[in-house]
Amino acid sequence: MQRTANPRVTASLALRVGQSADASPVADAIGTAWSDMEAALAPVLGRRGVVALYKRSLHLNVTAYPWLALVPEGTDEALAIDLMPLRSMLARQSGADAAEVGAALIHTFIELLTSLMGASLSERLLDSVWASPPNGGPSAQDNAP
Numbered sequence: 001m002q003r004t005a006n007p008r009v010t011a012s013l014a015l016r017v018g019q020s021a022d023a024s025p026v027a028d029a030i031g032t033a034w035s036d037m038e039a040a041l042a043p044v045l046g047r048r049g050v051v052a053l054y055k056r057s058l059h060l061n062v063t064a065y066p067w068l069a070l071v072p073e074g075t076d077e078a079l080a081i082d083l084m085p086l087r088s089m090l091a092r093q094s095g096a097d098a099a100e101v102g103a104a105l106i107h108t109f110i111e112l113l114t115s116l117m118g119a120s121l122s123e124r125l126l127d128s129v130w131a132s133p134p135n136g137g138p139s140a141q142d143n144a145p
Helices: 007-017 023-045 047-061 066-070 084-091 095-117 119-131
Strands: none
Touching: 007 023, 007 095, 007 119, 023 047, 023 084, 023 095, 023 119, 047 095, 066 084, 084 095, 095 119
């Protein structure tokens, strides 16, 4: 699967991360993006569907970032993405590396979603995630009916 960056997602992630060069705020911003995506997609895909795409995203990025193999994926019965291991691993990287890996995982996830549902529906489902104001604005979960 060829990975291409979505400019809107890239810009939103950059706003979420801000000017921080430290990995910890980057890891938190990436984790928040994942939580927002999960909240936006779970009503349509189901929690297990979102978890399955997350796991596949990790797996597809292991070649480029071997340390991702150390991130526990949880059990097959998981009903939510366990973001603590990913956040912890991202926080141990440099800020730039954490941002790169976090963005790569999210872009892979979106490509997988798009391959399943089509670009238009995928964009509509995730619109609230990338349109929401970073740093304290309402998340997709806050906007859910």
